[in-house]
Amino acid sequence: MGYAAxxxxxxxxxxxxxxxxxxxxxxxxxxxxxxxxxxxLRLLVDRVMxxxxxxxxxxxxxxxxxxxxxxxxAVHLLRAYKSTLGRLDTAIPVHANDIQLVRRVVPAFRxxxxxxxxxRSTDYTARMLTTTDRDIVDASDSTTTLDTALKTRPSxxxxxxxxxxxxxxxxxxxxxxxxxFDITRTPAKPPAPRSALLSSMARAETGALxxxxxxNILGPDGYLHExxxxxxxxxxxxxxxxxxxxxxxxxxxxxxxxxxEAIEDLNGxxxxxxxxxxxYGFCFGHNERKAxxxxxxxxACYRDGAKSGLEQSLLMTTDGLDxxxxxEHLKLPHYVTFRSMVERKVAVRRVADGKN
Amino acid sequence: xxxxxxxxxxxxxxxxxxxxxxxxxxxIDRTGPEHGTARDxxxxxxxxxxxxxxxxxxxxxxxxxxxxxxxxxxxxRCIAGDVAASTGDxxxxxxxxxxxxxxxxxxxxxRQLRINTLSVVYQDPAEGLAxxxxxxxxxxxxxxxxxxxxxxxxRDRARELLARxxxxxxxxxxxxxxxxxxxxxxxxxxxxxxxKPPILLLDEPTTGLDASVASGVLDxxxxxxxxxxxxxxxxxxxxxxxxMLTERCLVMQHGxxxxxxxxxxxxxxxxxxxxQKLVAAART
Amino acid sequence: MGRTEMTLEATVxxxxxxxxxxxxxxxxETFALLDEESKREIRRALLQAVCIPGYQVPFGSRExxxxxxxxxxxxxxxxxxxxxxxxxxxxxxxxDEGVNAVNLRRLVTMSTGIDETTEVDEATLIQSRHRxxxxxxxxNHILILQVPVPEPLRGIERDIRELARMHAExxxxxxxxxxxxxxxxxxxxxxxxxxxCLVASRYIVATxxxxxxxxxxxxxxxxxxxxxxxxEKRVYAIPPYTDVEPLTxxxxxxxxxxxxxxxxxxxxxxxxxxxxxxxxxxxxxxSDTAWCRRQRNT
Numbered sequence: 001m002g003y004a005a006x007x008x009x010x011x012x013x014x015x016x017x018x019x020x021x022x023x024x025x026x027x028x029x030x031x032x033x034x035x036x037x038x039x040x041l042r043l044l045v046d047r048v049m050x051x052x053x054x055x056x057x058x059x060x061x062x063x064x065x066x067x068x069x070x071x072x073x074a075v076h077l078l079r080a081y082k083s084t085l086g087r088l089d090t091a092i093p094v095h096a097n098d099i100q101l102v103r104r105v106v107p108a109f110r111x112x113x114x115x116x117x118x119x120r121s122t123d124y125t126a127r128m129l130t131t132t133d134r135d136i137v138d139a140s141d142s143t144t145t146l147d148t149a150l151k152t153r154p155s156x157x158x159x160x161x162x163x164x165x166x167x168x169x170x171x172x173x174x175x176x177x178x179x180x181f182d183i184t185r186t187p188a189k190p191p192a193p194r195s196a197l198l199s200s201m202a203r204a205e206t207g208a209l210x211x212x213x214x215x216n217i218l219g220p221d222g223y224l225h226e227x228x229x230x231x232x233x234x235x236x237x238x239x240x241x242x243x244x245x246x247x248x249x250x251x252x253x254x255x256x257x258x259x260x261e262a263i264e265d266l267n268g269x270x271x272x273x274x275x276x277x278x279x280y281g282f283c284f285g286h287n288e289r290k291a292x293x294x295x296x297x298x299x300a301c302y303r304d305g306a307k308s309g310l311e312q313s314l315l316m317t318t319d320g321l322d323x324x325x326x327x328e329h330l331k332l333p334h335y336v337t338f339r340s341m342v343e344r345k346v347a348v349r350r351v352a353d354g355k356n
Numbered sequence: 357x358x359x360x361x362x363x364x365x366x367x368x369x370x371x372x373x374x375x376x377x378x379x380x381x382x383x384i385d386r387t388g389p390e391h392g393t394a395r396d397x398x399x400x401x402x403x404x405x406x407x408x409x410x411x412x413x414x415x416x417x418x419x420x421x422x423x424x425x426x427x428x429x430x431x432x433r434c435i436a437g438d439v440a441a442s443t444g445d446x447x448x449x450x451x452x453x454x455x456x457x458x459x460x461x462x463x464x465x466x467r468q469l470r471i472n473t474l475s476v477v478y479q480d481p482a483e484g485l486a487x488x489x490x491x492x493x494x495x496x497x498x499x500x501x502x503x504x505x506x507x508x509x510x511r512d513r514a515r516e517l518l519a520r521x522x523x524x525x526x527x528x529x530x531x532x533x534x535x536x537x538x539x540x541x542x543x544x545x546x547x548x549x550x551x552k553p554p555i556l557l558l559d560e561p562t563t564g565l566d567a568s569v570a571s572g573v574l575d576x577x578x579x580x581x582x583x584x585x586x587x588x589x590x591x592x593x594x595x596x597x598x599x600m601l602t603e604r605c606l607v608m609q610h611g612x613x614x615x616x617x618x619x620x621x622x623x624x625x626x627x628x629x630x631x632q633k634l635v636a637a638a639r640t
Numbered sequence: 641m642g643r644t645e646m647t648l649e650a651t652v653x654x655x656x657x658x659x660x661x662x663x664x665x666x667x668x669e670t671f672a673l674l675d676e677e678s679k680r681e682i683r684r685a686l687l688q689a690v691c692i693p694g695y696q697v698p699f700g701s702r703e704x705x706x707x708x709x710x711x712x713x714x715x716x717x718x719x720x721x722x723x724x725x726x727x728x729x730x731x732x733x734x735x736d737e738g739v740n741a742v743n744l745r746r747l748v749t750m751s752t753g754i755d756e757t758t759e760v761d762e763a764t765l766i767q768s769r770h771r772x773x774x775x776x777x778x779x780n781h782i783l784i785l786q787v788p789v790p791e792p793l794r795g796i797e798r799d800i801r802e803l804a805r806m807h808a809e810x811x812x813x814x815x816x817x818x819x820x821x822x823x824x825x826x827x828x829x830x831x832x833x834x835x836x837c838l839v840a841s842r843y844i845v846a847t848x849x850x851x852x853x854x855x856x857x858x859x860x861x862x863x864x865x866x867x868x869x870x871x872e873k874r875v876y877a878i879p880p881y882t883d884v885e886p887l888t889x890x891x892x893x894x895x896x897x898x899x900x901x902x903x904x905x906x907x908x909x910x911x912x913x914x915x916x917x918x919x920x921x922x923x924x925x926x927s928d929t930a931w932c933r934r935q936r937n938t
Binding site: 009010012013076079080082083084085086087182184185186187189190191306309312316321322324325326327328329332333334335336337339340341342343344347348351352 | 735739770827831913
């Protein structure tokens with residue numbers, strides 16, 4: 001009742017909204033506080049911020065709570081909120097080496113320059129559902145406090161630099177310093193600069209990027225082959241802006257990010273078989289799955305040279321709000337278009353029956 | 357040796373060249389028939405075609421013969437606009453009275469030429485046809501591009517062309533993918549003729565067809581060339597095809613023209629050793 | 641690369657002198673939801689669209705409080721155009737009470753305080769999904785159509801670069817071939833809604849999907865039509881008094897929807913776009929509910 005043509009569309013909507021609010025807000029359990037999201041569901045909060053393109057843990061937590069844990073819904077709330085805000089300033093670029101590492105994995109070398117930091121990870125934990133509270137850590141347990149502190153070691157020995165020093169890397173550094181493409185102000189479409197591709201992927205829906213990666217491994221496309229990871233990093237980077245009065249650099253906060261360098265073996269007929277190339281992945285928060293897929297797709301897209309539809313797929317089909325919104329719009333009334341389609345079916349049949 | 361130049365040519369080609377890779381002026385002298393290769397050993401560049409000159413008059417068919425890799429298809433594709441020439445000057449009398457080097461045109465203008473000035477028939481029908489479209493629809497494509505907007509008139513013209521190319525009219529509304537190779541080639545020819553272009557380029561038009569099918573298609577092309585009085589270029593590795601369709605021909609080897617002559621003279625008395633080899637092979 | 645874009649939750653119109661003040665300021669109550677800079681940007685794109693009728697102008701589509709695919713493009717166009725003196729009518733499938741129409745209308749009125757109406761002659765901005773109102777409209781009206789798929793050639797070509805080339809060169813022969821094939825295979829042209837039209841003899845546009853019934857209304861219309869595709873980040877326009885020709889062959893008349901002898905069970909009209917209840921006798925009714933209501937009352 002009250003869906004489409006019936007009168008009282010507004011009442012139907014208000015009732016639907018009320019049901020959501022009642023069932024969500026009046027649930028007999030304790031209301032989830034925002035710091036529970038940021039403290040206990042940090043990976044979820046990180047994903048929302050990454051896919052929103054907005055670093056704001058508390059707002060992300062609010063969005064998740066309001067959206068009943070629906071990731072796409074939370075991203076939508078956060079991005080729509082962002083649309084109402086003026087753009088004040090652009091942060092001063094920071095070098096990725098300014099990262100304060102909490103985790104660094106270098107699969108390409110046993111002993112890379114700089115540290116290997118396993119950090120906070122369940123990579124090597126048996127995935128066994130804990131059904132009791134027995135495993136909850138006691139605050140007095142000193143073995144668990146060690147690695148939680150932020151590492152502040154120098155981290156400038158990244159694998160791409162190491163490879164370059166070994167003359168094992170093709171050099172495609174550019175001498176100019178073009179402004180990055182702003183995908184929030186200009187729609188990115190092929191042919192697009194690399195910065196457009198990278199920002200599209202940084203904001204992409206994680207599952208969409210993972211799928212793009214995997215369908216190229218096992219699916220029909222095959223434009224990509226597996227890389228060796230040079231760097232998988234997670235850490236904290238500063239946000240600096242120019243002071244509006246003094247013009248000096250002022251630190252106004254920090255954000256966490258995941259950064260990945262993917263080393264690609266070049267084996268194409270036109271490529272330099274004696275060297276490697278590197279793909280790059282970077283996204284807000286701790287989301288290694290996404291950053292790895294991104295790095296591998298970045299280099300795959302470069303090597304592909306616009307010969308396939310990969311660039312178009314990455315630029316135009318990986319945004320979670322675009323795809324989910326369009327998919328769900330099928331629920332909207334379509335009876336005018338459907339009526340028109342039925343009319344054509346009748347018309348075709350009339351011709352087939354020789355009545356025309 | 358006959359002149360490669362004719363009075364008031366429809367197609368005039370001068371110093372046409374195409375290389376792949378980096379250019380080094382010296383690589384021209386390091387490649388070609390005397391060196392037995394089109395690949396420059398210093399730069400690793402390929403000189404696919406170089407220094408090609410010829411004219412084609414109205415109603416004349418010029419053959420270009422050679423083995424695969426000789427550069428004959430490169431020449432045709434540079435004229436057609438499928439491949440960007442590296443250098444040269446190509447003028448078509450029906451376009452701006454021959455006052456414009458078509459190699460200087462932008463891709464958009466090159467495509468315009470393909471609508472009603474110049475048509476190409478490819479060895480592979482998939483290149484010249486949309487296989488998922490009907491035979492009639494494939495003909496409708498160049499017609500609508502040229503501004504035809506009357507369904508009945510398009511149908512009539514398609515019917516006329518398919519009849520002329522001996523495609524059974526009851527196949528007109530079948531998609532081309534369901535056609536045999538020979539039939540596809542006839543549809544491709546019909547499509548190429550849709551807007552009565554004064555210039556027709558044929559790239560190995562019967563290669564890959566069964567001998568009996570090929571001879572039928574060849575017969576059709578010969579009749580059409582006589583009837584339509586277009587200026588044509590026929591590229592083939594097969595002297596049989598060249599003999600049947602052309603009056604004059606160029607022999608190409610390793611990216612260069614090694615001989616040009618009247619076709620029947622060439623067959624009787626080839627001068628260049630490579631031509632002799634080709635003719636001998638064709639006669640056995 | 642390596643440059644981190646941050647949106648700070650503050651406004652530009654005050655002049656903060658410290659970072660804390662800069663960050664501390666936040667205003668979410670803006671007229672018509674979007675900040676002024678965004679609205680200006682959308683209006684610039686719309687002006688370009690009006691100057692090049694039928695050309696799809698890319699714009700920096702914002703994330704709206706409605707999902708992409710749910711009228712976010714139309715909403716942005718409406719919000720970019722709306723002024724304090726406007727009155728807005730919003731319909732979905734012709735119905736002012738359709739749920740999505742209601743939702744969009746309350747967003748517009750809530751964020752602007754302007755009047756809402758169901759009557760065409762009271763409205764200045766009419767946002768619609770899938771229909772053009774049956775009523776006559778004039779120079780005082782702007783019709784804003786929500787567009788799911790702005791690319792009319794997508795059915796024949798997927799590659800973005802090739803599509804750009806085809807539009808640039810007005811290379812539309814494959815579109816004509818698709819119509820030819822349709823007619824050959826089916827005896828009629830089966831394109832139902834969103835019928836491709838040539839605007840000002842230059843660009844082919846996707847007509848949202850409105851039914852063919854509405855297409856003649858676009859030709860030499862007195863009103864301005866703006867098309868907003870939020871998800872695909874394009875706007876385009878048909879200015880007043882512009883030629884809009886549905887693509888069809890000279891000898892194949894363009895056919896609008898018809899239903900033999902059908903009349904609206906409510907108002908008795910036979911000359912409006914009718915929708916049906918499945919499997920019922922006398923099942924037809926006007927899709928334009930406001931128009932239907934007025935037919936009954938006069």
